[in-house]
Amino acid sequence: MMTDDELRRKVVETLAEEFELDPEAMQPEATLFDDLGLDSLDAVDMVVALEKTFGMKLTDKESLQAVRTMNDLFELLIRLKGVQGGQQT
């Protein structure tokens, strides 16, 4: 199973590639909407990209809606990795 640090790196890598974001800007405290310029139209694609990268299902609407910053996203995925086992693809 990947470490938490590997997971964080992989999230940054995935979003950088699929959304053409600057990896340097994706600091833990950066907000997805205001700082990184993602918006509600990107939500579906973000879920799809992360599900594919980590082989997990992000289907819990409430925990997704609670995500504000990169760190929230890391924490959510780390939690899911614990529950779903997160096979690396």
Place this chain on the structure above:
Amino acid sequence: MVNGDLKTDVVVIGSGISGLTAAALLARKGREVMLIERTARPGGALKRFKRQGISFDVGFHYSGCLGDGEILAVLWDYLGVRDRLEIRQFPPEGYDELNISGCAQPVRAYFNYVQLAEELQRIFPVERAAIGAYLDKVRDICQEIPFYNLDLPLSPFLRGIKERPPSLAEYLRSITANPQLQAALAAPAFLYGVLPEAAALPVHASVAHGFYQGAYTIDGGGQAVVDAYLQVLARAGARVLTGNRVTKVLAAQGRVAGVVTEREEVIACREVIYTGHPAAVPAMVPASLFRPIYLKRLQELQNTCSMYAVFAVPEGDKVPSPDWVNYYQLPAGLDLVARHREGSLARRSLMMTSPERRDTGSLREPNRGIILLSPAFWSEGERFWDSTPRNRPPAYKAWKEEVAGEMLAAARRQWGARYGALRPLAVGTPLTFRDELAAPEGAAYGAQHSLLQHNPTARTRLPGFWLSGQSTLMTGVVGAALAGLVSAGEILELENTWEEVRQCR
């Protein structure tokens, strides 16, 4: 905006029911609208065509949601379309006759919950609990859908992330192990073209519920709907350009500025609604304004099945009076779209209907054509993919004859007692759908609304560029009309538009 040869407020691309609805709604609200259609005649899959004097419907056979207070009737009232149509409800003795393999008698799927429940309980007496659970489930799901519960606002339904629902197959297996009952309950999947394994239960419910509440036909079929819309559009001053195609959407200062047509005309506008298949969008828009992953998602959307279609008339002078039954042959279990993918068509799902129910009293009713439809797969026509309607090889005709022969034989076996032999006047294949309806892979219902993927919504990252059509919100005539409503609503302000429409209840 750009300097164009022409200028308008909104360009609507594609004149199927989505485009017609969006254009009519915008024109009603005073927007200057230009509707652009690739082929010579507007109407998309709603158009009729003629063979030997008989008119045939392609995409409109019967519909739900046209009763008083139901969404399509309300929308058509709001647009002024309904007054121009003669809509007929299937009488209580009308139904879908489901001939399910392994079932001793046909299941009469009536178009109301009470009769349907009674019939299912009669045929599957030990499955009472499953039947009740299923019908309650469908109704409950649709109570939360604004198009069925018009008191609800639209935005919460359209926006945001939804919980992953169960598949239709998972759900049906959880309530019954009877393969004939499973097939009877899954039968509406024929009307959205997704395998029960991949179909989301709410999508199934939203299609099924419409028919469980009532079924309707329209005198003159889909063509009458097209003509009614065109009259409404003409009165509102909307322009319809046929035989022209938009090749590029232009942007300036971060929003839509116009479109370019295949004749190199530039039409300046601030809004564009595209109703075609989303896979064509990436080649049409400035890619740099979209996320790569989004464009990839559009291009990789998996499609619904295609169809083989046989357009026929009864042999001799035997012209049946209006028949309020639609006939289905279905395999048992949950493979109703896919089973017998290999080999003979004879045992594949098959539907037979005669959409024109107007009784003119004439034995020579010129519109009472009979249509047979069977699911088809794009790969089956592979050897003809490179051909166009103008240069199909001789083997194509032979293939069509073979397909028609198998479907007609199956129909004769199932329903010959009533209809006798049928004489085919035209045959459609996945290639026909692709070439006539601009449907990639001949998909009958656009991109799948399935658990395998996320269909795009009306809103896109490019301000002023909106998606509509049956690959977006929902499939079928109702789904596509509502997709038109939503795309125009997004331009006009969604909840206000919704409020105005539902005041026509």
